[in-house]
Amino acid sequence: MNRRILLINGPNLNLLGTREPQVYGSTTLDDVVSSAKEQASKLSVHLESFQSNHEGAIVDRIQAAGVGGGVDAIIINPGAYTHTSVAIRDALLGVEMPFVELHVSNVHAREPFRKHSYLSDKATAVICGLGVHGYTVALEFAAKHMKIKDKAK
Numbered sequence: 001m002n003r004r005i006l007l008i009n010g011p012n013l014n015l016l017g018t019r020e021p022q023v024y025g026s027t028t029l030d031d032v033v034s035s036a037k038e039q040a041s042k043l044s045v046h047l048e049s050f051q052s053n054h055e056g057a058i059v060d061r062i063q064a065a066g067v068g069g070g071v072d073a074i075i076i077n078p079g080a081y082t083h084t085s086v087a088i089r090d091a092l093l094g095v096e097m098p099f100v101e102l103h104v105s106n107v108h109a110r111e112p113f114r115k116h117s118y119l120s121d122k123a124t125a126v127i128c129g130l131g132v133h134g135y136t137v138a139l140e141f142a143a144k145h146m147k148i149k150d151k152a153k
């Protein structure tokens, strides 16, 4: 069965590519998503993209992904919520959904507060520092290699 993957981008990533290109590059989120959807099609994967600047909206989207089996795996760039959100951690744990944590920048080479993630210990994989190529890598992994729950049971 073709995999169904949900890509979630958190706060300020709607502005990706517009400022701080030395840190986040110059590719816009729209371009990232367009490329990801093309890649998904080639991988026979259904990809849905969601971006919000609001923690509760992200929690709501994660909860919805866990209802009715419409999603097999999540790729999430939580942005700043990486470092603050127990709520997003709890939502991901609550849906028992395998997820990849993704960061455009190398968070471990930046300010100390960016070195901690509320998600990494529960993530199947953490990708950081690859720029927007990280989205390509994350999708390839989620489409081909990630262990997902057998929905047939």
Ligand SMILES: O=C(O)[C@]1(O)C=C(c2cccc(Sc3ccccc3)c2)[C@@H](O)[C@H](O)C1
Pocket (backbone or CB within 6 Å): 011, 012, 013, 014, 015, 016, 017, 018, 019, 020, 024, 077, 078, 079, 080, 081, 082, 102, 103, 104, 105, 106, 107, 114
């Ligand atoms: O590297 C990332 O992808 C990260 O998840 C993304 C973040 C982030 C933070 C602010 C803005 C943006 S995107 C952006 C960059 C420059 C101007 C406008 C938006 C991303 C950080 O909060 C995180 O620590 C790291």
